[in-house]
Amino acid sequence: MSNKPIAIELKKITKTFGKVVANKDVDLTVYEGEILSILGENGSGKTTLMNMISGIYYPDSGQIFVKGREVSIQSPNDAFALKIGMIHQHFKLVDIFTAAENIALGINDGKKFDLKRISADIEKINTKYGFNIDLNKKIYEMSVSEKQTVEIVKVLYRGADILILDEPTAVLTPQETQRLFGILRKMKEDGKSVVIITHKLHEVMSISDRVSVLRKGEYVGTIPTSEADESTLTSMMVGKKISLDIERSEPVNPVDRLVVENINCTNREGVKLLDNVSFTVRSGEILGIAGISGSGQRELLEAIAGLQKLDSGKIIYHNVQTGKEDNLRDKTPVQIRELGIRLSFVPEDRLGMGLVGNMDIVDNMMLRSYKKGKSVFLQKKEPKSLAEKIIKDLEVVTPSSSTPVRRLSGGNVQKVLVGREIAASPTVLMAAYPVRGLDINSSYLIYNLLNEQKEKGVAVVFVGEDLDVLIDLCDRIMVIGGGKINGVVDARTTTKEEIGLMMVKAKGGNADE
Amino acid sequence: MITTIALFLKQAIIQGIPLLYGSTGEIITEKSGNLNLGIPGIMYIGGISGIIGGYLYEFSGAELNPVLLVLIPLLSSIIGSVAMSLIYCVLTVTLKANQNVTGLALTTFGVGVGNFFGGSLSSILGEGGTISLIETGKAYKQTLPFAQDLGLFGEVFLSFGFLAYASIIIAILASIFLNKTRKGMNLRAVGENPATADAAGINVTANKYIATCVGGAIAGLGGLYFVMDYVGGAWTNNGFGDRGWLAIALVIFALWRPHTSILGSILFGGLYIVYLYIPGLSRSSQEIFKMLPYVVTILVLIITSVRKKREHQPPQSLGLSYFREER
């Protein structure tokens, strides 16, 4: 393998965003005519690293060598000039243009502009690699897989020898994934280098020659796929278990509070976001939800909160006091509240959904409760004292309660949001990535708050990405993958590797073999 | 009867030409994602700058050269319109100001400048009286020499000054540019999805500036046509009326296609004056008839939004400033 010429070599690449270190001293080598997988959990810095090769970001320090020569890649155009092309997760295509127009966009080859000639040139690439796209089709009429194909052809048409694909299979069906892999293999035979960012182990095993692993922004190592198996890769990816010292009490008298039965949900493109999901949330315990981001966590929580329409299934809420059972499916948040169900939800998008950035803390306190009472005017007294209380109890650092939340730091924003949701004395509390981007102290404060709620008998749902946290904080952990439940484990006895394997193992629909 | 229809057609074309200039200019501008509501103001400026240029030349005492009689007002008109467009670009593209607010301010300003100089140019220059550029008007109204000999056909289709034909040629060229050239495709990409265009290596800012200035210059020619050819080298306050807004309506009607707006402009021009040609129309019904272009535009707007055909929608980023932020 290593006698092949080197296409790209990275040396000690470091990139920080503010205080967050996205990549630290990363080394990486890509050979010509190979497929290299870059494996890592969410937030391990895979995409940032690749964005530095494709000219989106510029490294703070370190060197990049392309074909042996040190280069400085400052823009996507520089990357194109070095024959590097990247296919991003979010496609950069003009919707009302045809495939051919999108592929030709921004290129000036000095020849007369003639879409017929360009189409003919593109067709040559299509035949060579076996792409099957209608060049006259408009992007908005295309499926996700077709759009991805257009992106790949676009990069090839620009003459790329090094292709980087950022989680290309995340949006594809197994059949489409198969077809994509076939194409990637042809490119490899053609001497091109292909780098794919992924966290699906079986894909790594089936497609790549070598696999490089990143963890928390740092380079862990590279091994040939032939010498790798799923458990080695998983342990490289998740690392050793670190004890976090979160106090965890035994659940007291847990009873079923929320029973989700066979819910299904599809998006506009017809992709299944939730696939026959069933589980139970109990009072007095924390149910953790683990999974690669975008596996259906958001849809799941939003479905319970009344924000996501379902195709089928039931979400039954058991009212402990009255013994009544209500189906929350397709109810609006207002209707759920009117049933007397106190359901709190800390969404992933704090300033875009849970809070209004330009409003002050007091006004944000009212978001859920402003309608209370018959008066046409807002009652500011209660939210005002609530704001003061949260600022004091949760040690929110802010000039005053009339400061717009946009001005607070990430941790303080989250304290305001979680504080508000808890103040509603919920019976169910759902929190999506509540410690993402928070410093250690704020994170522990949030863990303690969740634990307090659990001890009060609240049914807590915690969607997280850090497996150490999930294992130390939760009572049970449910693993979700591709909209399906891959299993539920006892947090006290499980291991990181077990969860890691469950996360990356897609049930059914294996791409290969 | 045929004569009446033919004359009506001729009048419709005459009325349509300023609208065609305005809408072609606005289409090019909007294709870059800039909703320039300053077009009515720019058309006023295009007219008055031409008048000023013409005035300075015609009353300069020099011997009048017919080519210069045309060229000087033409150039001053373009300079005026481009200056206005630059104000718009600096504010909305460079300084990221709100496009609607900027455009409306530009229109207030442009109409003001037009009426101000139209009314006081001669008194500022110390001569007094209203401006009348007879020679310049004549030069602009110059038709093909054999037009009169061709009877009704000549009367309807060949009896216009050169700016009339130029408007149609420019609209066709604009269509070809937008749909058949590399630069035109890049421009459309900027208006649809500036982030994608940016990633493909297209200079978004330059495209927005150039499209807005070229569009402004073309729209300004509509004002020039009006004062030189239609009126014959004079300015009447607010004489241009609401034609600028009608031009913006025409953009919607033509579904952002310059070649469609050629026929659209004749239709709008016709709707604008049709009340004069329907016998026995009371004055009150005439006013209802004048409503037609706007009502038709509203209907088009509604129908296209109900049908949701993607090709018939405004450019996707229309009205939004583009700001590339490094994370």
Place this chain on the structure above:
Amino acid sequence: MNNVKKRKDPLVRISKRDVPVWWKSLIIRVVAIALALVVCAGLIVLVSDYNPLEVFKTMIEGNFKTERKIWNLVQNTAILLCISLAVTPAFKMKYWNLGAEGQALIGALSTAAGMIYLGDKLPQPVLIIVMFVMSVVSGMIWAVIPAIFKAKFNTNESLFTLMMNYVATQLVLFCITFWENPKGSNTVGIINMTTEGGWLPALFDQKYLVNILIVTAITVIMYIYLKYSKHGYEISVVGESENTARYIGINVKKVIIRTVLVSGAVCGITGFLLVSGTHHTITADTVGGQGFTAIMVSWLAKFNPFVMAGVSILITFLSRGAGEIATILRLNQSVAEIMTGIILFFIIGSEFFINYKVNFRSGKKEGNK
């Protein structure tokens, strides 16, 4: 191919400011207005040989010299403020209503209709109430038509409302042909000249005082509505983030329609004040483009009704002052529009320096070629 380049920072780097500091924003705005005034004065000096200081003196005199002038200033400000208040709730929701002009005109039209047809049939107080209601309802109808299409089909509201202005203008011209007085003049003339039927009464001998009081009341009510009512709160949430609105269960479409109705109602009231309280007649030009100026006023005041009052005074002051200069210098009255335009350009441009930070590349020479 030599790709070994050193990284070059761009000369100017622009980044969004988190939150503008109030005194900085104030200074930036004051500087902008001052610069604009300098440019205006320069322009006047350029076209006349007027002394620049004289220019400002004349402007001040034109607004404050006599009691009547002061009343006119306040009255004009009141009308501009009223229509600016009208567009504000919808704007705050990011609904681009460019149709205030037409909505006010329709309000004026129904007021005039009331005066003409009911002028001698109803007792004065009843008549005024009826006219008021008519103007409000008609303004609401005119405003809500585009809003319904916006809510249902996402029809572009700025273009739709823009067109509705001209339909309204034609409707007025249509009615004028029936109402013209004297016949053939194509103008309506002063309605109910002798009976003063449907005229807002003069208070303490001041014919504009009622207008001014009504607008003052609307200003306060609008401030309270936007800041302290549940509706106002919903408007802010929808305007800031539709996703948050969804999260807390606000029915966005309902809020859009309701808010546009409020806007239309206040536009209608503006029309009522223009006809019943000011001109006692109607022309196609009754609103006189203030519907458009209002959009800029509301935007520049950042939707705060009291700031709007300040901006309205500034713009009215300028345009009346410019008018005075024009009269004295026997220049065209359009000087006012030019000056308004210039001031607006400067204020609009100054927003950038409030919202963005401009960092120049620090000290280092650009030397090494």
